[in-house]
Amino acid sequence: MDLPLIDLQPIWLSLQLAGVTVLILLVWATPLAWWLAHTRSRFRVVVEAVVALPLVLPPTVLGFYMLILLGPHGWVGGPVQALTGSALSFSFAGLVFASCLYSLPFVVQPLHSAFESVGKVPMETAQSLGASRLDAFFSVISPLARRGYLTAIVLGFAHTLGEFGVVLMVGGNIPGKTKVISIEIYDRVEVLEYTQAHILSAGLLLFSFLVLVMVYSINRRLPVQVT
Amino acid sequence: MKNLLEANFKMDYPGFNLDVELTLPAKGVTVVFGPSGSGKTTLLRCLSGLERAPSGTLKLAGQVWQDDGIFIPIHQRKVGLVFQESRLFPHLSIQQNLLYGYQRTQSVERNLHLDEVVEVLGLAALLKRTPDKLSGGEKQRVAIGRALLTSPKLLLMDEPLASLDMQRKAEIIPFIKRIEDEFKTPIIYVTHSVDEVLQLVDTMVILQAGKVANFGPVQEVFSDVRLRQVLGEEQLGAVLETSVAGHDEEFELTRLDFMGQTLNVPKQNIPVGQNLRVHIHSKDVSLSTAPPAGVTSVLNILQAKVAKIGTLGGYSVDIELDAGQPILATITRKSLANLNLKPGQPVYAHIKAIKMIH
Numbered sequence: 001m002d003l004p005l006i007d008l009q010p011i012w013l014s015l016q017l018a019g020v021t022v023l024i025l026l027v028w029a030t031p032l033a034w035w036l037a038h039t040r041s042r043f044r045v046v047v048e049a050v051v052a053l054p055l056v057l058p059p060t061v062l063g064f065y066m067l068i069l070l071g072p073h074g075w076v077g078g079p080v081q082a083l084t085g086s087a088l089s090f091s092f093a094g095l096v097f098a099s100c101l102y103s104l105p106f107v108v109q110p111l112h113s114a115f116e117s118v119g120k121v122p123m124e125t126a127q128s129l130g131a132s133r134l135d136a137f138f139s140v141i142s143p144l145a146r147r148g149y150l151t152a153i154v155l156g157f158a159h160t161l162g163e164f165g166v167v168l169m170v171g172g173n174i175p176g177k178t179k180v181i182s183i184e185i186y187d188r189v190e191v192l193e194y195t196q197a198h199i200l201s202a203g204l205l206l207f208s209f210l211v212l213v214m215v216y217s218i219n220r221r222l223p224v225q226v227t
Numbered sequence: 228m229k230n231l232l233e234a235n236f237k238m239d240y241p242g243f244n245l246d247v248e249l250t251l252p253a254k255g256v257t258v259v260f261g262p263s264g265s266g267k268t269t270l271l272r273c274l275s276g277l278e279r280a281p282s283g284t285l286k287l288a289g290q291v292w293q294d295d296g297i298f299i300p301i302h303q304r305k306v307g308l309v310f311q312e313s314r315l316f317p318h319l320s321i322q323q324n325l326l327y328g329y330q331r332t333q334s335v336e337r338n339l340h341l342d343e344v345v346e347v348l349g350l351a352a353l354l355k356r357t358p359d360k361l362s363g364g365e366k367q368r369v370a371i372g373r374a375l376l377t378s379p380k381l382l383l384m385d386e387p388l389a390s391l392d393m394q395r396k397a398e399i400i401p402f403i404k405r406i407e408d409e410f411k412t413p414i415i416y417v418t419h420s421v422d423e424v425l426q427l428v429d430t431m432v433i434l435q436a437g438k439v440a441n442f443g444p445v446q447e448v449f450s451d452v453r454l455r456q457v458l459g460e461e462q463l464g465a466v467l468e469t470s471v472a473g474h475d476e477e478f479e480l481t482r483l484d485f486m487g488q489t490l491n492v493p494k495q496n497i498p499v500g501q502n503l504r505v506h507i508h509s510k511d512v513s514l515s516t517a518p519p520a521g522v523t524s525v526l527n528i529l530q531a532k533v534a535k536i537g538t539l540g541g542y543s544v545d546i547e548l549d550a551g552q553p554i555l556a557t558i559t560r561k562s563l564a565n566l567n568l569k570p571g572q573p574v575y576a577h578i579k580a581i582k583m584i585h
Contacts, residue, residue, distance in 0.1 A: 122316065124277055125314045125316070126316075126327070127300075127301045127302045128275060128301055128302070128306065128307070128328075128374075129327050129373065129374070130303075130305075130332055130377050131302055131327075132302055135331070139327075140316055143318045
């Protein structure tokens with residue numbers, strides 16, 4: 001029996017998508033999580049709910065609105081098309097945009113709770129020693145919140161890797177551009193190529209499992225002492 | 228330009244307000260004392276810039292830190308902060324903790340360096356360790372050193388010894404004294420227990436319900452009869468500055484000169500001429516209007532004048548005496564009536580116990 005040929009392109013694309021998404025998320029989820037952890041604003045609950053929405057919404061709902069938003073007539077897609085000549089829907093950039101919303105809670109929530117457990121004191125202390133807020137954040141807060149960062153990175157990456165509904169709605173199924181692993185699996189199953197589907201599915205399953213084991217063992221081994 | 232700290236804060240919150248107006252010498256140790264809830268910590272947070280009082284002015288030696296539309300953020304103020312908990316950074320070594328603020332101080336502004344601070348605070352053996360390996364007293368010393376290494380213009384301490392036992396307290400106090408002697412950094416020290424700082428304090432501020440009840444040199448403030456409410460019966464009494472006049476080898480006593488009069492205390496190992504601060508609890512002072520007839524076992528009798536008679540109520544009353552410096556006596560109301568004391572009247576103060584502060 002011939003070894004079934006596996007198309008590596010969807011795997012590579014998935015890894016790229018997850019990597020870029022996590023990088024972007026880290027940059028903009030950090031201030032958001034910090035704000036959530038320390039604000040006394042009454043809008044906090046509203047923002048918290050919005051951040052958590054992707055956890056409960058069917059991906060098709062999110063995907064549908066994304067499609068409209070990113071399409072040639074959408075608020076985001078329109079201006080982008082005017083600038084670059086093509087809209088964001090059915091493109092890799094559109095996938096990244098959608099993933100950044102879809103995976104947001106998985107990055108914000110670990111950071112939020114990490115910042116909460118670090119508390120206000122280290123920031124105040126660093127400032128009293130002459131550090132600006134930004135300096136204090138990088139020299140004191142982020143090292144103390146490193147467990148939260150690791151969890152956020154790993155969960156954000158794994159979750160983006162596993163998304164299906166949003167990607168299908170926003171990205172379509174364009175080989176080399178928007179066809180990621182989860183969609184490739186769907187395609188294989190549709191044409192009854194179970195062997196390929198098995199290999200990809202088992203790979204994703206194993207990867208996700210290993211990632212979660214890593215998260216939990218890191219959480220055990222990296223105690224953050226706050227004195 | 229006078230070397231003063233001028234602070235003026237108004238804050239109105241439901242259930243709490245702060246209304247403070249203070250002009251303090253920006254040198255030596257100023258103790259801010261008051262019961263919990265009196266606004267001590269809030270005042271300290273306003274001084275440091277951690278909190279911004281909605282209305283207020285703050286000047287240190289002519290430099291404006293807060294005024295209408297002006298608010299210098301804490302990281303530009305050059306204040307050192309030390310709290311009850313050491314607040315060391317757990318992810319840094321002791322040396323890195325000490326240098327955190329130092330590295331963020333411009334080199335021209337650095338007037339203290341690691342070696343000096345390590346020497347004065349006895350930190351040499353700790354430098355390579357991490358904060359979780361230190362005792363409470365050691366951590367507190369590191370916290371003080373870390374604050375000092377920013378070469379602060381003002382050192383603010385909020386109950387820095389409250390979480391330590393008596394022995395550790397006794398271990399740290401000399402260090403605080405040396406900071407003041409050697410580095411000339413003015414210190415504002417917030418506490419609810421005066422006992423621990425009697426040997427340090429130069430200026431005293433008494434806060435009550437968010438307002439300044441009294442402030443000034445410790446000798447004056449400490450004899451304020453209103454202190455009874457905040458200080459409690461046990462601690463009430465005058466703090467006197469004396470100097471060692473001589474030693475009596477035969478009876479093992481030390482003679483202290485107090486404004487030209489003499490006090491005898493158990494022999495102290497202190498050279499003649501050196502200053503010694505003593506605390507005389509008001510309950511240990513009794514009064515008579517005539518010199519004692521015959522021999523008395525009371526060794527220390529000071530001549531003084533009645534300065535002020537405290538509010539009457541209950542069985543006892545506090546009398547403020549003037550013996551060059553104020554002294555406080557608590558006597559019964561009946562004795563007051565028997566002696567028929569009036570302000571200005573000369574009296575003899577019989578002192579039954581003297582507490583040395585060192």
